[in-house]
Amino acid sequence: MIARLRRWIPAIGVFVAFIALWEAVVRVFDIQGFILPAPTAILAAFPGAWPEVWPASIGTFLSALGGLALGTTLGILAAAGAARWPMVRDGAMPLAITANSTPIIVLAPVANAWFGLLSPWSTIVVVAVLVFFPVMINMVRGLLSTSASELELMASYAANKRTLLWKLQLPGAMPYMFSALKVAAALSLIGAIVKEYFGGSQARLGQYLTLKAGNFQFEEVWTAILLASAFGIGLYLLITLVERRYMGWHVSVRAAKV
Amino acid sequence: MTDFAVSLAAVSMIFETAGGSVHALDDITIDVRDGEFISLIGPSGCGKSTMLRLVGDLLVPTEGNVAVRGKTARQARLDREYGMVFQSSTLLEWRKVAANVELPLEIMGVPPEQRASRAREMLALVDLTGFEDNYPWQLSGGMQQRVSIARALAFEPSILLMDEPFGALDEMTRERMQMEVLQIQKQTGTTIIFVTHSIPEAAFLSDRVAVMSPRPGRIAEVIEIDLPKPRVFETREDPAFFAAVTKVRESLRGFEAFE
Numbered sequence: 001m002i003a004r005l006r007r008w009i010p011a012i013g014v015f016v017a018f019i020a021l022w023e024a025v026v027r028v029f030d031i032q033g034f035i036l037p038a039p040t041a042i043l044a045a046f047p048g049a050w051p052e053v054w055p056a057s058i059g060t061f062l063s064a065l066g067g068l069a070l071g072t073t074l075g076i077l078a079a080a081g082a083a084r085w086p087m088v089r090d091g092a093m094p095l096a097i098t099a100n101s102t103p104i105i106v107l108a109p110v111a112n113a114w115f116g117l118l119s120p121w122s123t124i125v126v127v128a129v130l131v132f133f134p135v136m137i138n139m140v141r142g143l144l145s146t147s148a149s150e151l152e153l154m155a156s157y158a159a160n161k162r163t164l165l166w167k168l169q170l171p172g173a174m175p176y177m178f179s180a181l182k183v184a185a186a187l188s189l190i191g192a193i194v195k196e197y198f199g200g201s202q203a204r205l206g207q208y209l210t211l212k213a214g215n216f217q218f219e220e221v222w223t224a225i226l227l228a229s230a231f232g233i234g235l236y237l238l239i240t241l242v243e244r245r246y247m248g249w250h251v252s253v254r255a256a257k258v
Numbered sequence: 259m260t261d262f263a264v265s266l267a268a269v270s271m272i273f274e275t276a277g278g279s280v281h282a283l284d285d286i287t288i289d290v291r292d293g294e295f296i297s298l299i300g301p302s303g304c305g306k307s308t309m310l311r312l313v314g315d316l317l318v319p320t321e322g323n324v325a326v327r328g329k330t331a332r333q334a335r336l337d338r339e340y341g342m343v344f345q346s347s348t349l350l351e352w353r354k355v356a357a358n359v360e361l362p363l364e365i366m367g368v369p370p371e372q373r374a375s376r377a378r379e380m381l382a383l384v385d386l387t388g389f390e391d392n393y394p395w396q397l398s399g400g401m402q403q404r405v406s407i408a409r410a411l412a413f414e415p416s417i418l419l420m421d422e423p424f425g426a427l428d429e430m431t432r433e434r435m436q437m438e439v440l441q442i443q444k445q446t447g448t449t450i451i452f453v454t455h456s457i458p459e460a461a462f463l464s465d466r467v468a469v470m471s472p473r474p475g476r477i478a479e480v481i482e483i484d485l486p487k488p489r490v491f492e493t494r495e496d497p498a499f500f501a502a503v504t505k506v507r508e509s510l511r512g513f514e515a516f517e
Contacts, residue, residue, distance in 0.1 A: 149348045152311070152314075153342055153348055156314060156316070156419075158335055159365050167364070168350070171353075249351050249353075249395070
C-alpha cells in the first residue's frame with residue numbers, strides 16, 4: 001500500500017507544481033481573466049456557477065454515456081458479424097475504415113435536423129456514430145487475432161461457430177476492446193460537447209460554454225472545462241479499473257501491476 | 259473392416275497458393291495400429307505436419323482416403339477421437355490452468371463437477387497438482403506443454419496427434435517429457451502420431467518411425483524400433499538404441515545425396 005502511494009508521489013508533485021506555476025504566472029504577469037483566470041479565481045467562481053454548470057455537466061455526461069453505450073454495443077455486434085462472415089467483412093470494412101478517417105463530428109448540425117434541437121437523442125446518436133467505427137475496427141481486429149493453432153484446437157473439439165466466438169474469439173478480443181473503449185470514452189465527451197455547440201438545450205455543457213464565453217464570463221467557462229475533464233478522467237479510470245479486474249491475465253495489465 | 263487406428267491410402271495433398279500449386283504429399287499409404295506410437299520424421303517442409311493435419315481432418319486431402327477407426331477422418335473429428343498437441347502449448351491465456359484443461363470438456367457439455375475432478379486427475383497425471391489456479395504465463399514452457407497434454411487427454415481421445423510438441427523445450431526438459439508421454443501412453447493406451455525433427459526422440463519413443471522424403475513428401479521407409487518396452491532412462495545408453503538412431507539417420511541421409 002505504502003509502496004503504491006509512493007509511486008503516486010511524482011505525479012501528485014507535478015500536478016501541484018503545475019497548479020502553483022499557473023497561479024504564479026497569472027499573478028506575476030497580471031494576465032487578464034478572459035485569457036487565463038487564476039486557479040483561485042476559478043475556484044471562487046464555482047459556488048456561483050454550480051447551480052447552472054452542474055446540471056449542464058450531468059446532462060452532457062449522460063448523453064455522452066448513452067451514446068458511448070449505444071455505439072459500443074453496435075460496434076461490437078457489427079464486429080461479430082464481420083468476423084463471422086467474410087462477405088460482411090469485405091463489404092463493410094472499407095466503409096468503416098473510411099468513416100473512421102473522416103471527422104464525423106460534422107454530422108452534428110445535421111443530427112439536430114433529424115432528431116430535433118432539444119432531444120437528447122440528437123447528441124446520443126452523434127456520439128454513437130462517432131464511437132461506432134473505432135470500436136468496430138478494433139473489435140474486428142481483436143476477434144480475428146486468434147492464432148492458427150488455436151483455431152485448429154477448436155476444430156479438433158468439433159466446436160461450432162458460436163462456441164468459437166464465446167470461448168475463443170471474444171475473450172481474445174478483450175484487450176482490443178478495452179483500448180477501443182478508452183479511445184471511445186474520450187471521443188464520446190468531445191462529441192457530445194461539440195455537438196451541443198451547434199445548438200440544443202441550454203442546460204447542456206456545450207451551450208453553457210458558448211453562452212458564458214459570449215458573455216466574457218471566463219471563470220464560469222473554466223468551471224465547465226474542469227468538470228468536463230473530471231468526467232473524462234473518471235470515465236477513463238472506471239474503464240481501467242474494470243480492465244484490471246477482468247484482464248489480470250493480459251501482459252499489459254500484468255506489467256502495470258508489478 | 260480393419261482394426262487399424264488410422265489408415266492412409268494413396269493420399270496426396272496439393273496446396274493451391276498465389277505462387278502456384280505446391281505438391282506437399284504424394285501417394286502416402288500407411289496403417290497405424292491401435293495403441294501404437296508412430297513418429298513422422300523428415301526434413302523441414304516434407305509435409306509431416308500436413309500429414310498429421312490430414313489425419314486430424316484439419317485439412318482434406320486432394321486425393322486418396324483417410325480412415326480412422328473405420329470412419330472418415332471428418333466423422334472421427336466430430337466424434338472427438340483426436341487430442342491435439344502443438345509445438346506451442348496454445349493455452350488460452352485468460353483461463354487458469356484447470357480451466358484450460360476443462361476447455362474441451364466444457365465444449366462437450368460435461369457437467370462442472372465432473373469437469374473439475376477430471377481436470378484434477380489429468381493435472382496429477384502430468385505432475386502438476388497444485389497449479390490448478392495459476393495462469394499459463396506463471397508456468398515454465400515445459401509446464402505449459404504438460405498442461406496442453408493434460409488438456410488433450412482430458413476427454414479420453416483414442417488418438418493423440420502431436421506436432422513437434424517438445425521442439426521448443428530444452429534438452430533436459432525434453433527428455434523428462436518424453437518419459438512422461440510414454441508413461442501416459444502406457445496408462446491410457448492411446449494411439450500416438452508424433453511429428454518430430456529429432457532423430458533420438460523418434461527412436462526413443464516410437465514403435466515405428468516413418469521417414470519422409472523432401473517435398474513432395476513420400477514415406478521413404480518405415481523403421482521398426484526393436485527396443486524393449488517400457489523404455490527407461492537406461493534405454494538411451496543401450497547399444498540397440500544407438501543402432502536404431504543410426505538406422506533412422508541413415509535413412510534420412512539417403513535422399514540428402516540427391517540434393
